[in-house]
Amino acid sequence: MNAPSDLLAVLVDADNVPPSRIGAVLAEVARFGTASVKRVYGDWTTTQLNSWKVAASEHVIQPMQQFAHTRGKNSTDSALIIDAMDLLYTGRFQGFCIVSSDSDFTRLASRIREQGITVYGFGERKTPTSFRNACDQFTYLDVLNTIDGETSADAPTAERPATSSPRDDVRLIEGLRNSVSTASSEDGWANLASVGQLLRKWQSDFDSRNWGYAKLSELIRATGQFTVEGHRVRVGTTSR
Numbered sequence: 001m002n003a004p005s006d007l008l009a010v011l012v013d014a015d016n017v018p019p020s021r022i023g024a025v026l027a028e029v030a031r032f033g034t035a036s037v038k039r040v041y042g043d044w045t046t047t048q049l050n051s052w053k054v055a056a057s058e059h060v061i062q063p064m065q066q067f068a069h070t071r072g073k074n075s076t077d078s079a080l081i082i083d084a085m086d087l088l089y090t091g092r093f094q095g096f097c098i099v100s101s102d103s104d105f106t107r108l109a110s111r112i113r114e115q116g117i118t119v120y121g122f123g124e125r126k127t128p129t130s131f132r133n134a135c136d137q138f139t140y141l142d143v144l145n146t147i148d149g150e151t152s153a154d155a156p157t158a159e160r161p162a163t164s165s166p167r168d169d170v171r172l173i174e175g176l177r178n179s180v181s182t183a184s185s186e187d188g189w190a191n192l193a194s195v196g197q198l199l200r201k202w203q204s205d206f207d208s209r210n211w212g213y214a215k216l217s218e219l220i221r222a223t224g225q226f227t228v229e230g231h232r233v234r235v236g237t238t239s240r
Contacts, residue, residue, distance in 0.1 A: 006033030013100035014042030019055035024144035109134035
């Protein structure tokens, strides 16, 4: 995780993100650094963004006007991309937070990462794999703690179905085994933080909250295939 002093640019696609989620997103962003630039893009002359006007004011996010000049063409996306590149070239930022579920930002995320800058993505479950994988870290909106009146992340919704058992998730088990094996020392023990970092590199949308667990250690224990002691983990259970 980046140092709290890192400067971040937060760019929000108002057409793709409900305003009720933005408070939780900004709280998550604060874990990675300081959001020195916060902008939300859309056509503010339309009634569809009325609720966003309140949220933008409350969270001190600068609304960026972009008229929809042509039907079927998303000019909002283009405006966000152009601004992101302008901000990138200033060299001021250590990270960019792109808040959208739109695959149109896949190339933007890849381009920013080419400069050695971290990209944090935030979006709904419907977000295409291409955009999720283009980010260093991608977080689903529904796992974030409620701040602006949304349903609690602990409760299943149409957007967030009931979590399956970690014991039955083959992709999770495989990723954990590979990460623990790679991070382990000669005695077979691996540092939990190192395991989490490796998982994020291999699966950008990995988050223990996707399975309903607040901490990585809790998720690993729930699989029943690892031993966790303090801040370290190893493959295999230990009888006590």
